[in-house]
Amino acid sequence: MMGFFRQVGVVAAKDLRAELRTKEAINSSLAFALVILLMFSFAFDPLADTTREIAGGLLWIVFAFAGTLVLNRSFARELPNDCLDGLIAAPVSRAALFLGKACASFLLVLGVQLVSLPVFGIFYNVPWTRQFPELFLVLVLGTWGLTVVGTISSALTVNIRLRELMLPMLTYPILFPALLGAMQLTAILVAGNPIGPGDFGWLKMMVGFDVIYTAVSLALVETILVS
Amino acid sequence: MGERDLFYIPLGGTAALGAATALTASIGFLRTRDFRFDSLAHAATETSLAFLGAAIVSGCFVIHSATGLWWTWDARLTAALVCWLLFATCLMLRQGVEEPSRRAAFAAVWSIFACLDVPLVAATAAWWKPGKALPIEWTWPRLGLLAAMAIAGGLFTAVRARHEDSGCVPPVD
Numbered sequence: 001m002m003g004f005f006r007q008v009g010v011v012a013a014k015d016l017r018a019e020l021r022t023k024e025a026i027n028s029s030l031a032f033a034l035v036i037l038l039m040f041s042f043a044f045d046p047l048a049d050t051t052r053e054i055a056g057g058l059l060w061i062v063f064a065f066a067g068t069l070v071l072n073r074s075f076a077r078e079l080p081n082d083c084l085d086g087l088i089a090a091p092v093s094r095a096a097l098f099l100g101k102a103c104a105s106f107l108l109v110l111g112v113q114l115v116s117l118p119v120f121g122i123f124y125n126v127p128w129t130r131q132f133p134e135l136f137l138v139l140v141l142g143t144w145g146l147t148v149v150g151t152i153s154s155a156l157t158v159n160i161r162l163r164e165l166m167l168p169m170l171t172y173p174i175l176f177p178a179l180l181g182a183m184q185l186t187a188i189l190v191a192g193n194p195i196g197p198g199d200f201g202w203l204k205m206m207v208g209f210d211v212i213y214t215a216v217s218l219a220l221v222e223t224i225l226v227s
Numbered sequence: 228m229g230e231r232d233l234f235y236i237p238l239g240g241t242a243a244l245g246a247a248t249a250l251t252a253s254i255g256f257l258r259t260r261d262f263r264f265d266s267l268a269h270a271a272t273e274t275s276l277a278f279l280g281a282a283i284v285s286g287c288f289v290i291h292s293a294t295g296l297w298w299t300w301d302a303r304l305t306a307a308l309v310c311w312l313l314f315a316t317c318l319m320l321r322q323g324v325e326e327p328s329r330r331a332a333f334a335a336v337w338s339i340f341a342c343l344d345v346p347l348v349a350a351t352a353a354w355w356k357p358g359k360a361l362p363i364e365w366t367w368p369r370l371g372l373l374a375a376m377a378i379a380g381g382l383f384t385a386v387r388a389r390h391e392d393s394g395c396v397p398p399v400d
Contacts, residue, residue: 152340156333160323169319170337173312174344177351184355201354209347216343220336223257226329 007092011100012107018077019108025073026108033066033116037123046124055126056187060179062116064146067109068168071150074105075158084158088225098221102151109143121190130192138189141206142182145213149174152217155224178209232289236363237373238282239307241380245275246314248384250342253335263392265331268338269321270387274380276314283307306352313341313348 019025040058044051051058078084087097117139121128128135150171157166172179181202188195195203252268255261286304287297298304320337324330 149340152336156320156337157323159329160325162323166319166323170316173309173316174340176309177344177347180351180355205347205351205354212343212347213340216340220257220339223332224336226332 007096008100012103015104025070029066029069029112033062036062055190057183060183067146070108071154074101074154094222094225095218102147106147126190127192128190131189135189138185144210145178148213181206235282235285237376240373241376242275242279245271253338256335266388266391270384272317274384279311302352302356306349309348
């Protein structure tokens with residue numbers, strides 16, 4: 001069991017190192033997040049009270065779009081020089097390979113979110129810092145759901161035409177329960193209100209979604225990653 | 228219960244049967260690697276998509292006669308739409324992958340993912356828009372229609388699965 005987590009750590013560290021050297025996914029993702037945040041301000045009055053009510057939804061649309069840019073690169077990064085075949089042939093279990101890549105993408109997407117959150121707060125005058133610990137928990141749960149489903153989609157679409165288009169098309173409908181929960185909770189938290197007992201259901205839904213899809217992905221990834 | 232109310236529940240029920248068939252066939256393919264299961268999963272997903280699409284359209288008519296709107300974002304319509312998109316992604320993934328054994332395995336995995344999401348989507352939609360959907364009543368006319376539609380859907384699935392198996396496209400005329 002220790003060996004498994006070491007393998008996960010090695011794969012995640014490799015992906016993070018490769019990404020931090022080139023910064024190709026994280027730069028484009030950050031730039032894209034900022035562009036969408038700017039575009040929203042054209043669509044409606046950024047300082048109106050109604051905008052603050054839908055702030056949670058807006059924020060997660062930005063995160064979902066920017067996240068797919070990172071996730072697209074997760075397996076596509078291994079295509080040049082047939083690195084993917086090398087990784088599959090390497091003496092690490094495929095579940096560890098998948099989990100390592102998911103962890104690396106998770107940290108990258110979370111990084112993009114933590115940079116765009118203050119920008120969002122300033123642009124739209126949203127008091128997001130008041131409930132930050134709870135908000136961070138929602139970010140972690142939502143992002144893990146996004147990365148786990150996104151990493152599997154990235155593995156499925158790595159060799160097909162229109163890869164960049166297919167990944168979001170596959171990912172967003174599956175993510176409906178997790179994204180809707182994240183949007184509802186984030187809308188409450190960025191308005192500066194605490195999560196009430198009536199909203200724990202959403203939190204449970206997000207935890208359940210993450211657990212189910214992590215378990216199923218780990219069980220089925222052996223059939224996807226074949227050389 | 229008007230004539231319009233009669234159809235959407237049996238149509239949705241047939242779609243659910245198709246999805247259950249697709250899930251079973253996908254698990255069967257991953258266990259046995261028998262391509263007949265893959266053809267069955269493909270055909271059942273197509274049938275399910277068609278019936279769910281028809282259920283959504285007839286649901287729109289029911290809602291229109293009740294409220295004057297074509298779409299109200301109530302829990303059942305929303306869940307049906309998300310499930311329709313889920314099944315559509317299964318077929319899109321199939322179209323994208325060219326190598327047959329890889330296509331079958333990928334589609335089976337994605338079918339399992341999509342079917343697991345169906346109860347979560349239904350629960351989420353019900354929380355999101357609580358208390359608007361009417362209870363589903365299985366009256367005799369609806370049960371009769373469900374039986375008829377299930378037989379029709381089964382025939383569609385069988386014909387499509389046989390075409391897939393023989394590797395030929397269905398005749399155009």
